[in-house]
Amino acid sequence: xxxxxxxxxxxxxxxxxxxxxxxxxxxxxxxxxxxxxxxxxxxxxxxxxxxxxxxxxxxxxxxxxxxxxxxxxxxxxxxxxxxxxxxxxxxxxxxxxxxxxxxxxxxxxxxxxxxxxxxxxxxxxxxxxxxxxxxxxxxxxxxxxxxxxxxxxxxxxxxxxxxxxxxxxxxxxxxxxxxxxxxxxxxxxxxxxxxxxxxxxxxxxxxxxxxxxxxxxxxxxxxxxxxxxxxxxxxxxxxxxxxxxxxxxxxxxxxxxxxxxxxxxxxxxxxxxxxxxxxxxxxxxxxxxxxxxxxxxxxxxxxxxxxxxxxxxxxxxxxxxxxxxxxxxxxxxxxxxxxxxxxxxxxxxxxxxxxxxxxxx
Numbered sequence: 001x002x003x004x005x006x007x008x009x010x011x012x013x014x015x016x017x018x019x020x021x022x023x024x025x026x027x028x029x030x031x032x033x034x035x036x037x038x039x040x041x042x043x044x045x046x047x048x049x050x051x052x053x054x055x056x057x058x059x060x061x062x063x064x065x066x067x068x069x070x071x072x073x074x075x076x077x078x079x080x081x082x083x084x085x086x087x088x089x090x091x092x093x094x095x096x097x098x099x100x101x102x103x104x105x106x107x108x109x110x111x112x113x114x115x116x117x118x119x120x121x122x123x124x125x126x127x128x129x130x131x132x133x134x135x136x137x138x139x140x141x142x143x144x145x146x147x148x149x150x151x152x153x154x155x156x157x158x159x160x161x162x163x164x165x166x167x168x169x170x171x172x173x174x175x176x177x178x179x180x181x182x183x184x185x186x187x188x189x190x191x192x193x194x195x196x197x198x199x200x201x202x203x204x205x206x207x208x209x210x211x212x213x214x215x216x217x218x219x220x221x222x223x224x225x226x227x228x229x230x231x232x233x234x235x236x237x238x239x240x241x242x243x244x245x246x247x248x249x250x251x252x253x254x255x256x257x258x259x260x261x262x263x264x265x266x267x268x269x270x271x272x273x274x275x276x277x278x279x280x281x282x283x284x285x286x287x288x289x290x291x292x293x294x295x296x297x298x299x300x301x302x303x304x305x306x307x308x309x310x311x312x313x314x315x316x317x318x319x320x321x322x323x324x325x326x327x328x329x330x331x332x333x334x335x336x337x338x339x340x341x342x343x344x345x346x347x348x349x350x351x352x353x354x355x356x357x358x359x360x361x
Contacts, residue, residue, distance in 0.1 A: 026177055086239075
């Protein structure tokens with residue numbers, strides 16, 4: 001059975017980061033048969049205490065010889081700045097923050113002769129003079145060097161001008177494979193506990209949306225008048241998501257517990273609209289044909305890649321005009337079908353590395 005190590009922020013309560021291993025396990029398993037996926041993050045977490053077991057990245061140096069593939073990402077983890085999440089640091093003091101997420105696994109895989117793939121992470125600026133030689137060595141180690149947008153590719157080329165880079169959409173655009181065809185019992189039980197009956201609309205209770213509360217409130221009240229329940233679903237409690245009050249005069253159902261990532265995906269996929277700042281709540285909604293509404297992206301930020309999609313509706317950050325919401329789930333748009341096809345081709349390439357180099361156990 002192939003053994004795959006995947007590195008990322010899998011030890012924090014953030015929807016997108018927690019989804020990446022589920023997606024990787026499904027996609028590689030569908031191509032290779034049974035796969036043992038070993039998740040690495042900053043903290044050692046047991047499966048009984050967390051949604052799945054996570055190993056400290058400090059153990060990767062001892063484990064790497066037993067792996068058939070090292071997978072880096074996704075998420076915005078190729079970076080030099082320490083601002084990943086407030087208070088989020090490695091438990092192992094020998095790990096450098098934040099390069100342990102990408103330089104360390106890359107260089108260890110290269111030294112061990114283990115295939116290495118970058119799983120469409122986002123790339124922040126990595127052009128600091130002290131880091132350039134190490135960054136280039138880490139990136140050159142990749143057998144598949146995939147990043148999730150053109151801006152990330154340009155930041156890689158600032159360090160390695162001749163790099164062969166695949167620009168691959170965030171792997172969350174393959175989410176439909178993990179959404180049950182019919183509503184699951186877990187979804188029914190969750191909605192019942194919230195006092196919500198379909199149809200419903202999802203709002204992310206994040207402080208990032210609070211400046212737009214007065215503009216959003218009329219549209220949300222109108223949706224409620226038309227028979228839509230409004231369900232608050234945090235995407236990233238690690239980023240204080242869930243702490244924001246609802247817009248004025250809007251009744252919102254607030255869950256007692258944060259749903260696990262697979263259930264959260266299903267809740268989004270079966271909603272009639274999503275209002276969010278979260279990249280991954282928006283991407284999952286669009287991938288499933290759900291109208292998604294968000295503030296317009298700042299220039300050069302990752303959300304800009306979502307705005308051209310048919311089912312993503314970005315409102316201006318400036319002004320006082322009420323925000324209009326489109327509701328009504330439909331078939332996924334051709335543009336997200338094309339993104340999902342590109343994600344599938346990425347997984348074909350990654351699985352090919354395992355087929356070419358996997359060692360007998």
